[in-house]
Amino acid sequence: xxxxxxxxxxxxxxxxxxxxxxxxxxxxxxxxxxxxxxxxxxxxxxxxxxxxxxxxxxxxxxxxxxxxxxxxxxxxxxxxxxxxxxxxxxxxxxxxxxxxxxxxxxxxxxxxxxxxxxxxxxxxxxxxxxxxxxxxxxxxxxxxxxxxxxxxxxxxxxxxxxxxxxxxxxxxxxxxxxxxxxxxxxxxxxxxxxxxxxxxxxxxxxxxxxxxxxxxxxxxxxxxxxxxxxxxxxxxxxxxxxxxxxxxxxxxxxxxxxxxxxxxxxxxxxxxxx
Numbered sequence: 092x093x094x095x096x097x098x099x100x101x102x103x104x105x106x107x108x109x110x111x112x113x114x115x116x117x118x119x120x121x122x123x124x125x126x127x128x129x130x131x132x133x134x135x136x137x138x139x140x141x142x143x144x145x146x147x148x149x150x151x152x153x154x155x156x157x158x159x160x161x162x163x164x165x166x167x168x169x170x171x172x173x174x175x176x177x178x179x180x181x182x183x184x185x186x187x188x189x190x191x192x193x194x195x196x197x198x199x200x201x202x203x204x205x206x207x208x209x210x211x212x213x214x215x216x217x218x219x220x221x222x223x224x225x226x227x228x229x230x231x232x233x234x235x236x237x238x239x240x241x242x243x244x245x246x247x248x249x250x251x252x253x254x255x256x257x258x259x260x261x262x263x264x265x266x267x268x269x270x271x272x273x274x275x276x277x278x279x280x281x282x283x284x285x286x287x288x289x290x291x292x293x294x295x296x297x298x299x300x301x302x303x304x305x306x307x308x309x310x311x312x313x314x315x316x317x318x319x320x321x322x323x324x325x326x327x328x329x330x331x332x333x334x335x336x337x338x339x340x341x342x343x344x345x346x347x348x349x350x351x352x353x354x355x356x357x358x359x360x361x362x363x364x365x
Contacts, residue, residue: 145341145359157316160323163330170202170330170356175319177281177309178206182214185279185307186255190215195246195271198259199235200226202356203281205331207257208233213327219253221246221260226354229331247271257281265292269300278304331355337363 159168181203182188194211198204199220212218212234220235223242230238239246247267256268256278268278297304322328333354336344338361347353 145338145361154313155311157313157320160320162324162326166332166335166358166360167330169358170332171319171323172316173309173311174202174356175206175328175330176311176315177203177307178210179315179319179322180309181257181279181281181307182207182210185305186211186257186277188214188216188255191217192254193217193219193252193273195219195221195253195256196235196259197221197246197256197262198282199230199233199238200354201259201282201351202353204257204259205230205233205355206328207259207281208235209328210322211255211257212236213322213325216255219246219251223352229354233331252276255279265296265304269296269302269304272300272302274302276302278302280304280306333357335360339363 159165160171163171186194188194188211194216196204196207196211196218199208200222204220204222208218208220208230218235219237219239220230220233221239221241222230224240227238227240239249247263247270251271252273253271254273254276256271256276258268258279259281261280261282265278272278296302319328331354333356334344335358338359341359344357344359348357
């Protein structure tokens with residue numbers, strides 16, 4: 092079924108457009124019985140644009156709600172769906188990362204980037220992460236084989252080549268990115284402020300260099316969420332939470348995210364009394 096239903100929760104943590112909860116009541120006649128337990132979701136249908144989850148109630152479609160990974164807390168689960176699914180699809184569908192390939196993750200300590208590192212590593216790649224100096228140990232702890240501090244070293248001038256570049260920062264030109272790829276290499280713009288630039292110029296640069304340079308937009312799917320849950324329960328993916336913030340501090344949390352210096356994810360505790 093694809094109808095929406097209203098859920099009421101007793102425990103609820105959120106991360107922008109994701110949520111995790113223990114369902115308290117469900118206002119619809121027909122629903123899978125097993126969903127009335129610990130669950131998680133991405134992009135609830137509670138606005139005209141189907142984005143936003145900073146609220147105590149939300150509308151969601153039944154097929155967008157899943158069991159939470161048994162080994163994760165509610166806070167960790169709230170940090171997982173959108174960023175984790177984006178990373179999963181970027182690695183497996185857009186980047187087509189294969190075992191043994193050399194993968195460069197730019198923005199490796201961010202909300203999506205830290206998942207990119209873990210999933211690429213779980214799939215058998217040799218992973219190089221790029222981040223600031225204060226996050227080097229964090230990214231190394233995620234499993235990266237090499238970590239480059241962009242304040243100390245320009246990764247585009249190391250002489251290294253990669254089979255896949257997963258770019259969550261998009262701070263250099265497409266021509267520069269093409270030059271860092273091995274023959275038949277793939278560059279995937281996962282975020283940053285240059286998605287439209289990649290859309291417009293990626294095809295031209297790809298044709299000229301005979302390498303694949305493309306933007307990527309996530310398309311949430313059930314199988315992806317199931318794979319993500321399995322990776323978490325196998326201990327191969329763990330959401331990194333920088334902070335759990337009470338709802339009253341939401342504006343400050345958003346401002347911190349806009350600095351682009353956040354480490355991993357920030358989670359909002361909607362029911363906090365602070």
